[in-house]
Amino acid sequence: MNLADRLRLTAERLAGRAVVTLDEAEITYGVLDLMSARVATLLDRHGIRAGDRVAIMLPNVPEFAVVYYGVLRAGAVVVPLDPLLRRREIAAYVGDCGARLLIAWHALAETAEAGTVGTGADCFFVVPEEFPRLLRGMPAERAVAPRAAGDTAVLHYTSGTTGRAKGIELTHANLGGNAAAVARMQALGVDDVVLGALPLYHSFGQTCSLNATVHSGARLTLLPRFEAGRALEVIRRDGVTVFQGVPTMYIALLDHPGASDMSLLRVCVSGGAAMPLDVLRAYETRFGCEIVEGYGLSETSPVAASNRAGPGRRAGSLGRPIKGVEMRIVDEGGRELPCGQVGEIVIRGPNVMKGYWNNPEETAAAVRDGWFHTGDLGRVDEEGFFFLVARRRDVIIRGGYTVYPREVEEVLYEHPAVRQAAVVGIPHPELGEEIAAVVTLRAPVGPEELRAFARERMAAYKYPRQIAFTDELPTSPTGKVLKRAIALSLHD
The missing domain is CATH 3.40.50.12780 (ANL, N-terminal domain)
Known part of the structure; x- marks a missing residue:
């Protein structure tokens, strides 16, 4: 073939x-x-x-x-x-x-x-x-x-x-x-x-936009660079029915003054990073179009799990594994964990890569007994829906307590003035790491107010002690927030 x-x-x-x-x-x-x-x-x-x-x-x-x-x-x-x-x-x-x-x-x-x-x-x-x-x-x-x-x-x-x-x-x-x-x-x-706003050189755009379009006989209308106003123009002009994007794209559409009803879209797909629940709800309420979240990595071609539209969806989850693919939550020894417990997400199926080019050591470390170890931490519920908790490298250990950045970010997104939030750990001489947040705003608010807002809604060891504001969060060309760059800038 x-x-x-x-x-x-x-x-x-x-x-x-x-x-x-x-x-x-x-x-x-x-x-x-x-x-x-x-x-x-x-x-x-x-x-x-x-x-x-x-x-x-x-x-x-x-x-x-x-x-x-x-x-x-x-x-x-x-x-x-x-x-x-x-x-x-x-x-x-x-x-x-x-x-x-x-x-x-x-x-x-x-x-x-x-x-x-x-x-x-x-x-x-x-x-x-x-x-x-x-x-x-x-x-x-x-x-x-x-x-x-x-x-x-x-x-x-x-x-x-x-x-x-x-x-x-x-x-x-x-x-x-x-x-x-x-x-x-x-x-x-x-x-x-299909709106081709995802970079075609990346696996998300290549598989989900280009190859899936060709497989089905659909049409791909390209957008060389995502800009909310231009995307809205193309959606309306070309009668786009399928929008595949990353959370930063949906946030940009929410903030655009010209955005209105987009119920002509049959399906909106989000991947590449976790979608904040408040963003998802605001988008669906305002535009009348359901967002279907999925999950995968370049090593899994990339899609491994997805929600399905309608009753087959659980907001805030990654969905269930796609046909022919298995997913598990395992501990550090590779043993499967019970429902609800947090562990590493591992994947097995026809979508798992052949290996890393000329790198047998890295391949052997990543794929063990046929299971690809993602480095992502998650959990699964009784109905088989998977939830992303954090990237293992993003987890913050503050004074011996484990803090998952996404949990803190979700709380910050609940504040009406917050447009985007990224939470990272920064070095601390006594605690090991301290929790810091970098935030972009849609309305004026001070760091003390945001700290108090978060402190009221989570355990004392979780809320961000340091809050910085910026016009835009640094992102990769595919729209992922670059937390390493944020952590380095705060440390400097």
Whole structure:
């Protein structure tokens, strides 16, 4: 099997229907299939063979889909890179995986060329006006390269927020199965329009937006950079029915003065980080659209668990494992814990990665007896709904007491003046760690008032002693709040 086969099969029955759009630009299924076949020919002429790594550094533009499926069609391995990477980062990733070629957006040419110096990788630049003309000169007779289910399709590099970035090998079966599961759970069909606001280089956007759209015959309307006003404009203009985002996107929509009824959205999906309950309730009350929360990691392709719309949802939970996937809560010895007890979330199933690229030690530490150890702390209730408590590395130990940042953040979100909150531990000479919060506001409030508000609602050892205000919390390109950066700034 080859992940690109799904595009070919969908194109056979929906050739004339749009698959990817960006404002006035449109690519149909038939054209995407044809252009990806020509990209495969282009790669062949560059000496790319099955199993070779091809890095792609493209923003959310239609050409991403053309190149992505072209690389897969050639039997090569896609190595998606963040377009915001700098020279040293590009060199590290390209050098680590031994990429033969880096295909980059024309505006990134200088950085891309500097990043590949000494790596042995060639550069190819996608220029919007020239790219279609170049491909028209390529024959499209090349068949989809046969690949085994366990062959690597995509090599994702972690963001590096927990240390040195690792290459995550995801197979054709991993990605194809996960895209099919997402399409099934969200009931995606030919009449759906998915908002492509998630970065396509990331596993969330790649599987849930691009691959699930292609699997189901839907349409993906792209947003190169999320901005609430622009997103609202695209949702209304293009008749978006499915919005997949991260909590920071929903918070931005809530704060936008032009936001109004969005009941035309059939489903809103949130992932990437825990959704604050007060944000979820405010969004649903104001816009009349239910948010369905899910959970996963790049190592799980990425979706491992999800709520289902309607009665199959439990607000504040991660939902239940998706079909074919098992999840457990275990102690430090790997023993399963009873319902309600907090332990590490472990995952087993066809979505679990093949391993970390050229890193057998890290692979063996992460995947034990078939179970992927996430490093996330959670619990499960009697009905099988999982709840995220904290990342293990985010847990604060204050004077011997364990404090879960999310619990403190949920209390802060209850204050009407709080827009966003991030709670971290900072070094303390006697207590080991002290609890600190960094907050963005939608109305004026002082630190003492917020401290008093939190102190009234939780145990004395939990409320934040230090509160700082900022205009915006630092986030990754995928919208995750960067707690390490916050902790470092407070410590400094």
